[in-house]
Amino acid sequence: MTLSNLLIMLIVLGCNSVAYANSDLTNEVKKLSYGKDKKIQLQISNEKTIEVTISKTMKGNGIVKFGSYGYVTVFDVHDNGFVYGGEVLDIDVLDIDKDGIKEIIISGVINETSDEGEVLDSYSAVIIYKFFDGEFVKVFSKSPIEISYFKEG
Numbered sequence: 001m002t003l004s005n006l007l008i009m010l011i012v013l014g015c016n017s018v019a020y021a022n023s024d025l026t027n028e029v030k031k032l033s034y035g036k037d038k039k040i041q042l043q044i045s046n047e048k049t050i051e052v053t054i055s056k057t058m059k060g061n062g063i064v065k066f067g068s069y070g071y072v073t074v075f076d077v078h079d080n081g082f083v084y085g086g087e088v089l090d091i092d093v094l095d096i097d098k099d100g101i102k103e104i105i106i107s108g109v110i111n112e113t114s115d116e117g118e119v120l121d122s123y124s125a126v127i128i129y130k131f132f133d134g135e136f137v138k139v140f141s142k143s144p145i146e147i148s149y150f151k152e153g
Helices: 001-013 025-031
Strands: 037-043 049-056 061-066 070-076 082-084 092-096 105-115 119-132 135-142 146-151
Touching: 025 037, 025 061, 025 070, 025 092, 025 146, 070 082, 070 105, 119 146, 135 146
Parallel strands: none
Antiparallel strands: 037 049, 049 061, 061 070, 070 146, 082 105, 092 105, 105 119, 119 135
């Protein structure tokens, strides 16, 4: 499957909700209290389940860690030049190319802010990871800042 086909499927399917074990991963991030962690099991394929840890700091940042593979900064209300529109980026775990292995899609709006916290500009962000040969590989990234940190290669 080509990257353009993958993106077309992503647009057609939309990235408004994420299912893991009949629940919503994005909402789990929103509901988690500051200074807390939560662990869940995420099924990537029929054969592969990974532990996901959601963490939120007292300062207003938060990550979703995908096992030992890496993590994504998905929650940011701590103004350090950029904050996320709606506070949380969407986390979609979908089999968008119908190969039996779910991809991780991170999407949302990232706002660039002034020292006073005024929004200067807004950017759309989309990052897609595919599980391949025992690791997550970034197959697409459009973001004004680095928000994902996965072991690659």
